[in-house]
Amino acid sequence: MSVLALYDNLHSYLLVGALLFGMGVYGLVTRKTLIGMLIAGEMILVGASVNFMAFNRFSVPDPATGQIFALFIMAIAAAEAAIGLSIVIAIYRYHRSIDTKDIVNLKG
Amino acid sequence: MNPSLFSADGLVGLIFLLTIALTIIGGLIACNAERLVRAVAGLMICFISVGALYYYLNSPFVAMMQVLIYVGAVAVTISFAIMLAAPEDKRDHGPGHPLAGPFGFITAALLTAGLSTIALKTEWASEAKINDGSVKTIGIQLLTDHAMVFELISIVLLIAIIGALVIAREGRKS
Secondary structure, three states: OOHHHHHHOHHHHHHHHHHHHHHHHHHHHHOOEHHHHHHHHHHHHHHHHHHHHHHHHHOOOOOOHHHHHHHHHHHHHHHHHHHHHHHHHHHHHHHOOOEOOOOOOOOO | OOOOOOOHHHHHHHHHHHHHHHHHHHHHHHHHOOEHHHHHHHHHHHHHHHHHHHHHOOOHHHHHHHHHHHHHHHHHHHHHHHHHHOOOOOEOOOOOOOOHHHHHHHHHHHHHHHHHHHHHHOOOOOOOOOOOOOHHHHHHHHHOOOHHHHHHHHHHHHHHHHHHHHHHHOOOOO
16 A cells, blocks of 8 residues: 555554654653643643544544544543643742642642 | 555645644654743644644544644643743753653553554454534534533533632732
């Protein structure tokens, strides 16, 4: 199969999804600020919804379900970003820093 | 199927390859850039290219929503938070744990390799479509089959907005 016909192939989308997921996990582990970790978390969610959309296109009988699920993932991601960023701002107000090593005393 | 580069199919394939390249480049910027603003810019590139991938997957509606929600709302909110919460040097600096980088890379590489192996080795079923997956179908299904989840998601969003406001207000010197 030619390289130019890859767009009509389930595997290429699944590989992109896996790659996005892997980059997200890498960022989540290595980032040292809370906002960086949040960005990586968004990439994990996008990787998951690429997988949903790929299966929706290539193997599911009802092609509306996967799209609706991707929309729900987006809504959850938006809610997560709003809550996460407000927590970041509250933490910044309290500790004057968003470095993960400065905010080790979260209890109480 | 073996389209030539200068036919319409070949051009579509070429643009698909460019889209994937942009996705990967944007993702790499988003998780490696030293400045957080650049990471958000990489995230935007990555999200727009993923929207283009959704276009290739026969759903222009979800592609539009991807650009609207992720680029227009989430990424802009993140950049506002960067401006609010990191006014000093906005670098992701300071020595982390020395093992975090290599072990994080190994973990991510193993996860990616495992997922790719599963994706390539499995024989995925292919069923005949029962509808066209158009915007009309999505709208009808949202308000019939998935009406419960639709209402629940609106409650979740409402609670998230109120919660975000309450958390961000707390500790504010009046």
